[in-house]
Amino acid sequence: MGKVTGFLEFERLNEGYEAPKARLKHYKEFVVRLSDGDAKIQGARCMDCGIPFCNNGCPVNNIIPDWNDLVYHGNYRQALDTLHQTNNFPEFTGRICPAPCEAACTLGINNDPVGIKSIEHFIIDKGWENGWVTPQPAAAKTGKKVAVVGSGPAGLAAAQQLARVGHDVTVFEKNDRVGGLLRYGIPDFKMEKSHIDRRVEQMKAEGVTFRTGVLVGKEFPANITNWAKETISPEQLDKEFDAVVIAGGAENPRDLPVPGRELKGVHFAMEFLPQQNKVNAGDKLKDQIMATGKHVVVIGGGDTGSDCVGTSNRHGAAQVTQFELMPTPPEKENKPLVWPYWPYKLRTSSSHDEGCERDWAVTTKRLEGKNGKVEKLIAARVEWKDGKMTEVPGSEFEIKADLVLLAMGFVSPVAQVLDAFGVEKDVRGNAKANTDGEGCYQTSKPKVFAAGDMRRGQSLVVWAIREGRQCARAVDEFLMGSSVLPR
Incomplete structure (x- = not known):
């Protein structure tokens, strides 16, 4: 404990933000990292x-x-070495993790918690600036080959851990660039993709091979982002590799089954967000979904909805409205009741601060338009009692809507991938695999393991990294009989 009375002497210092008017003019990160002095105070x-x-x-x-x-x-x-002991990619989590660690901070019981996330951000940026993040190739090769399907945080973590103990690892990614939902699900203004690119270079130096534009399995649904140029079957992977890790994201979005859903101008968030990331990367797209000058309605109050709000504002939307089905959360959590668990309370993101009308306890009844194009959304108020929702009589209203973005979460991984491998699924449509005991992370197919969203469903980046690391240890034990990788 560096300073015994630090928690009594110092207040929490949050990271700074570039002003909304300025940051709306670009897609770069706008968070101002803590100074050395401020980081020291937070540590104290x-x-x-x-x-x-x-x-x-x-x-x-x-x-x-x-x-x-x-x-x-x-x-x-x-500090960097200590951070890397448990987290392969703190530059990801230091930017986009919601920080459940801070919710569990003991100081947070009756005060503002320690700014843990901001310190993590500070440490890893210091590491990159000083050249301390370097490749860690294995001292010797095992002769074993592992295929990792998916290059999101779970796949990258698994691949890096396996390569560092000497296995030959090949990562297969269906999209044209490495990163999975980190690349095409997270807007650049929250995490610039250079952070992914330099980790990929590190991993290549550690012996990891990346194959992009390769679809493992068969055809994907039309609503799933996919820029694959070639396919490879699970049977081929089984023949060429000693083990396979399925580590793709939960990309099957929750739909909105209401009249008018088929109208033009109604899109899933993951049809809208990846396009802007591709344009930011220098790609030329035909018929990009744009919010410029439009009245945008975002349905869904989570992080993905917030990302749609921020992107729409950068497009120059005329108005952005976000609807959430659940009631308005309390502004302050009941700490004695919920600590140290993640609290249910009102959260306002940086995208909301840039301009957005938010409304809660609203259900969408139908979408209406002319000439096949959406023009308005008909909604109603709802009440929640004993976990059941009922519509408030006479509460129906309409709102102008030129662009409707569906950001209501993801129900499961893409079924076609798991079906292609023939692995058993749980009741939610995820790959069935335990996380403890013998054969952990192993699916019903002996050589096939699953981690991240593929196993647990839609979740956080930090959970994906955890599962990728733990799955890597399970694979190493499967191949070698024991493992020195951390559990």
């Missing part, structure tokens, strides 16, 4: 609890008190 606020609830609140079990103390003392290199 950590109480180095006897039971570090932050460690348990973090899905990858980051050793948070240790690197908080190291930052306080200015030992940034050692």
Whole structure:
């Protein structure tokens, strides 16, 4: 514990933001990293609890008190090494993780929690700036070959861990660039893709082979982003590799079965967001979905909906409205009731601050338009009682809508991938695999493992990294009989 009275002396310091009017003119990141002095103050606020609830609140079990103390003392290199012990990609989580660790911070019981996420962001950026993040190739090769299907955070974490213990790893990605939903699901203003690119270069130096534009399985549904140029069958992978890890994302979106759904101008969020990321990367697209000058309605109040809001504002939308089916959350959580778990409370994102009308307890009844193009959305108020929803009589209203974006979450991984491998699925349509005991992360097919969204369904980037790391250990044990990789 660097400063015994730090939590009494210092207030929480949040990272700064570029002003909304300025950041709406570009797609770059706009968060201002903590200075060395501010990072030291935040590290000093950590109480180095006897039971570090932050460690348990973090899905990858980051050793948070240790690197908080190291930052306080200015030992940034050692702080980076400590951070990398549990997290392969802290530059991802330091930018887009919602920070469940902070919700579990003991100081947060009656005060503002330690700014753990901002310190993580500070540490990894320091590491890259000083050249401390370098390839870690294996000392010896095992002669075993592993295929990883999907290059999102779960696939990348699994691939890196397996390569570092000497396996020959090939990552297959259906899209034209590596990164999965990190690449095409997260807007650049939240995480620039250069962070992915330099990790890919590191992993290539560690021996990982990347094959993009390769679809494993058969045809994908039309609503799934797919720029594959060639296909490879699971049977081919089974023949060429000693083990296979299925680590794709949950890309099957929840639809809106209402009259008018077929009208032009109604799109899934994952039809809208990837296009802008491709344009930012320099690609030329025909018929890009644009919000410029339009009245945009975003249906869904989560992170994906927020990303649609921020992108629509950067397009120059005339008006952006976001509807959520659930009632308005409380502004403050009941800490004695929920701590150290993730609290249910009102959250306002940076995209909302840029301009957005938000409304809760609203259901969409139908969409209407002319000449096959959406023009308005008919909605109604709802009430929730005992977990059941009922429409409020006489509450129907309409709103102008030139573009409707569906951001209501994802119900499961793409079924075609799991069906192609012939693995058993759970009741939610995910690959069935346990996370404990013998054969953990192993599917009903002996050589086939599953991790991340493919196994647990839609989840956080930090959970994907955790599962990728743990799955890598399970694969290593399967191939070698034992493993030195961390559990």
